[in-house]
Amino acid sequence: MSTTSGYLTVRGIDVDIIYKDIKNLHIGVYPPMGRVRVAAPNRLDDDQVRLAVIQRLSWITRQRAKLRSAERQSEREMVTGESHYVWGVRRRLKVVERPGRAHFEIDGARLVLYVPAGTPTEKRREYLDKWYRDQLRQAIPELIVKWEQALDVTVPRWTTRRMKTKWGSCNRETRNIWFNVELAKKHPACLEYIVVHELTHYFERNHGARFTGLMDKYLPDWRSRRDLLNESPLAEEVWA
Structure with a gap:
């Protein structure tokens, strides 16, 4: 079976497209971030796929809202025994x-939180959020320098923020970049993929064939990194 892949952005929603030797078009919305994936027959073009997505936009929006609700319900209690990804x-x-002073340390396979007795759960979550941001602030600069040199670009400013539906975001006018705090939970290869992805937007706004071609050139294994990013756990850390 022959397959090709591409991207579309439909009303602010990024859509992965896989063209296959199939009869009917299928649209799926996948956890943890509400990624939209379309399996489309080879006979269709991007405009036809875009129309199909627009026609199902209400359903897509509802599915993404359900995933976001599930993420909110999975908030950690910040007590001994929980599992967190780093x-x-x-x-x-x-x-x-x-x-x-409250702080985190990694001790073998454990993540240890030292905190004054009686510290509320919400405050413990704030400490964890800050720690994750610190992890990213330590890791991102080296990657930025590496890819600034490789792509002959300059990143004037970058920062971290919590985002519900995106791993990263780029403003092509100011060239500022934002990274989702949740990336600190992912394999380091995923963070590098997002760095390259957002810098590639300096050259191409949309996720079409040109964007895909540039990603193939800059980071040939980007698809496997993307799949690793989207398939591994996010906000639903588990109890052991």
Whole structure:
């Protein structure tokens, strides 16, 4: 069976397209971020696929809303025994209550939170969010420098933020880039993929054939990195 792939952006929603030797078009919305994937017959073109997505936009929006609701319900209680992901590795949380500054440490397979006794759950979540941001702030600069040189571009400013439906975002006018804080939970290869993805938007706004061609040139294994990013756990860390 012959297949080709591509991208579309439909009313702000990124859509992955796989063209196959099939009869009917299928649209799916997948966790954890509500990724939209279309399996389309080879006889259709991008405009026909775009129309099909627009016609199903209400359904797509509802499915993405359900996923976002499920993510909110999976908030961690920040107690000993929970599992949290750090750079693609699942680590058991251990909470140590003691006086002094709250901070995290990695101890073997554990993620240890040192925190004053009585610290509320929400405050513990804030400490974890800040720690994840710090992890990204340590990892991103080296990747930015590497790919600025490889692509002969300059990134004037980048920052981290929580995003519900995107791993990264690029403003082509200002060239500012935003990275989803959740990337600190993923394998480092995923972060590099997002860096290259967003920098490629400096050259091409949309996710069409030209964008795909540039990604193939810059980062040949980008599809496997993307799949790893979208298929591994996100906000639904599990109890062991």
